[in-house]
Amino acid sequence: MVAVAHIMNATLVIPQLDKRSFWKDSSVFSDIFDELHFIKSLKGDVRIVKELPNILEGVPRARKHFTSWSGVGYYEEMTRLWDDYQVIHVAKSDSRLANNDLPLDIQRLRCRAMYHALRFSPPIENLGKRLVDRLRSQGGRYIALHLRYEKDMLSFTGCAYGLTNAESEELRILRENTNYWKVKKINSTEQRIGGFCPLTPKEVGVFLHALGYPPSTPIYIAAGEIYGGNTHLWELSSRFPNLIFKESLATPEELKAFANHASQTAALDYIICVESDVFVPTYSGNMARAVEGHRRFLGHRKTINPDRKGLVGIFDMLETGELEEGKELSHMVQRMHKNRQGAPRKRHGSLPGVKGRARFRTEESFYENPYPECICGSRSKLGIT
Structure with a gap:
């Protein structure tokens, strides 16, 4: 605007x-x-x-x-x-x-x-930087995982894979009763096959392990309340026990001012994600795209963008026993994501075959990748020092 x-x-x-x-x-x-x-x-x-x-x-x-x-x-x-x-x-x-x-x-x-x-307000900026410093002091490098396994996201996308019948029904009712969500009936299986669902905690664990990250890797969880709590989160923490939350990094007194203000706690997550050594979004929502674009602007910091559509087939083969975790799985996942790690590249245009105004929807967002217009040899051209 x-x-x-x-x-x-x-x-x-x-x-x-x-x-x-x-x-x-x-x-x-x-x-x-x-x-x-x-x-x-x-x-x-x-x-x-x-x-x-x-x-x-x-x-x-x-x-x-x-x-x-x-x-x-x-x-x-x-x-x-x-x-x-x-x-x-x-x-x-x-x-x-x-x-x-x-x-x-x-x-x-x-x-x-x-x-x-756009700079965060001093209380958010100051606490965000302190939390990054605390993360660094605990072990240096860390992954920031934007885990969009929250009630509103699962309900909005209609993604019920891995949930109980009772959980699926609860999400359906929420979607039905949220007036400004226009789509009410969603086929969860089709959503998942199309790559439109956030990765589950279990899938994230399999994915990161296949990429070669050891179980001791510090992983900061950038998220609101995980749906199902520890029941679902255990499927990730059993593989990567060094999970870190803002509640364990900050004192209750430090977080008190941000209680019941999801936008402000999301801003804290944003700072920690931008400053991380590796950023992994499990869903391509507004925040994930903004963080990726910001990291590109700051020097193409490593962002591993899961190929959710491509990974469905691999996860299903694991479920049926056609594939086991090991070298073959790692080779498949690493090859699939060789060019999905934030390296410099121009924005993708619209998908081939899409015509009319619909083609704009399929373009890569400027906020996700401001290259090449905003990433040049001299940042002084942007009025930035």
Whole structure:
């Protein structure tokens, strides 16, 4: 939206955050981000105010759902709204701008917003850095595992593999009763075969072992409450007992201020994930994509992105006994992921054969991989030192 405001010559009002989500977090923008730094950092690109001026509260406003993945021409056309309105209320802000084929200055503005202007609030930034230091002091290198095996994610995706009938039914009811989740009936088996399910804790254990990581590897679990608790988590901890949670790294007093604020604890996870030696996301959600993009920007830090669709066949062969854990399995998994570890590469375009606007949905997200526009020989070009 920073880039959109720049294109439309608009003043950007600090956004209001979603309060309807499963986590029902009451956090506002300034609880999570350093608001003053955000405003000052972008003052040469766009004017930003903390709230809508009182004089504009009663004026007619346009409530607009901007078209997803739109280019500069679309937003230049949208400036006609200023003929009739002084305020535009943007109902949705995610994926409103194209990933590709935008002017270089717009792409670099997006990166200034993401990697320079958006800085976490001092309480989050300070605690996040302390937790990273504590992790390092315990053994140096660590893996950050974004384990999206949480109730809302499993319910939203309709993924029930490995769950009991009672658990599957509980998730179905939650999905049915969450009004803003549009898809209600989901075939769990088809979801898994298509690679649309997060890896289970057991699958993560098999995956990391096949990649060659020893059982003693420190693994930081970046996640909310794991669905089923220790019952499901044991399938990972039995292989990798050195699991570390923010609750074991931080004191109760340090975490007290963040209680019941999932966005703020997710920000702590974000810092620890960005600074990790290896980042492994089990699902390609917004946070996983943002962390991967940030790590690419900082020098293509190692991010191992599981080929969830490809791994299903391997996991099923293990279940049926057609394949056993050992050298053959390791060779298969390592070969499958040779080119999925965060090495420099240009963003993937749309999938072949997909036409119309649907092709934009299949493109790799700019936030997942800002290469090459934002990763160049001199970062000073981005206004970043």
